[in-house]
Amino acid sequence: xxxxxxxxxxxTTGLLSSVIYAIxxxxxxxxxxxxxxxAISSIKMWVALAFMSxxxxxxxxxxxxxxxxxxxAYLVVSVILGAVLGDFFYLTAQERIGVSYAFPIAMSxxxxxxxxxxxxxxEEPLLSRSAGILLAVIGVxxxxxxQGHDEEHTVKRRLDTVGIGLALLVAVLxxxxxxLLQVGVEDISPIHGNFxxxxxxxxxxxxVFLVAKRHGMPTPPQRAVxxxxxxxxxxxxxxxxxxxxTVKFVGAAVTSVIGSLAPLFALPISIIFLKERxxxxxxxxxxxxxxxxxxxxxxx
Numbered sequence: 374x375x376x377x378x379x380x381x382x383x384x385t386t387g388l389l390s391s392v393i394y395a396i397x398x399x400x401x402x403x404x405x406x407x408x409x410x411x412a413i414s415s416i417k418m419w420v421a422l423a424f425m426s427x428x429x430x431x432x433x434x435x436x437x438x439x440x441x442x443x444x445x446a447y448l449v450v451s452v453i454l455g456a457v458l459g460d461f462f463y464l465t466a467q468e469r470i471g472v473s474y475a476f477p478i479a480m481s482x483x484x485x486x487x488x489x490x491x492x493x494x495x496e497e498p499l500l501s502r503s504a505g506i507l508l509a510v511i512g513v514x515x516x517x518x519x520q521g522h523d524e525e526h527t528v529k530r531r532l533d534t535v536g537i538g539l540a541l542l543v544a545v546l547x548x549x550x551x552x553l554l555q556v557g558v559e560d561i562s563p564i565h566g567n568f569x570x571x572x573x574x575x576x577x578x579x580x581v582f583l584v585a586k587r588h589g590m591p592t593p594p595q596r597a598v599x600x601x602x603x604x605x606x607x608x609x610x611x612x613x614x615x616x617x618x619t620v621k622f623v624g625a626a627v628t629s630v631i632g633s634l635a636p637l638f639a640l641p642i643s644i645i646f647l648k649e650r651x652x653x654x655x656x657x658x659x660x661x662x663x664x665x666x667x668x669x670x671x672x673x
Contacts, residue, residue: 397608
């Protein structure tokens with residue numbers, strides 16, 4: 374595949390998105406003892422809405438705000454499937470089977486994204502790209518398993534088919550959301566497209582948050598809320614805009630692989646700030662992931 378300027382821009386924005394998301398994830402993890410995952414998801418979405426609203430209102434770009442009805446439908450469904458239902462089912466799966474099982478399964482979504490992209494005609498079946506996606510997913514799974522290793526020793530969890538099924542459903546929902554995003558953002562500005570996604574995602578989280586509160590979710594402390602809000606401003610606000618831009622430039626399949634690299638970038642950050650240990654398996658995972666990404670980008 375010829376590496377065009379658009380592809381280079383897309384790869385750059387995708388890598389930046391993954392790095393920002395990785396940093397924010399480490400911050401979220403540092404506050405996990407005092408704030409529930411659902412509260413984190415809600416807060417970061419609402420902060421992202423404020424960020425995207427400012428970008429749309431301020432005169433920093435020349436394009437007038439315009440979203441065709443068909444694109445609007447694709448964008449709304451993409452965020453509902455991925456950011457709302459996907460995150461909700463992921464949290465449920467994580468509660469049942471633990472993060473070191475749920476997260477790697479969910480991060481297999483680049484495989485489903487590529488298969489769906491081929492099925493709807495957005496991608497051509499390429500052997501090297503298929504191999505690259507498989508390698509990248511295997512590498513991310515190895516890294517994720519090692520990062521969740523200590524947790525699974527402290528909390529004994531029972532594997533169950535419902536939890537595994539939910540984690541697989543999350544992978545499919547993430548894939549569907551990314552494919553729909555590619556179609557929806559094709560002819561519009563990434564800023565406008567992401568504003569629509571974040572706006573509808575923010576509204577969708579309101580009843581979910583209220584139901585969780587009614588069922589006993591504790592009110593998070595103000596300090597944790599402030600820390601999550603700052604991390605969400607960059608991780609969900611800027612990070613999601615870069616992600617949408619990446620989808621527009623390089624398509625859903627390549628974006629899904631780059632987007633799944635967050636655990637790779639989170640690994641050194643976790644080692645430095647959270648004092649997590651690095652293992653031989655994690656190092657192998659890093660090498661395999663990098664090899665896979667190279668194959669995906671240069672796939673012929």
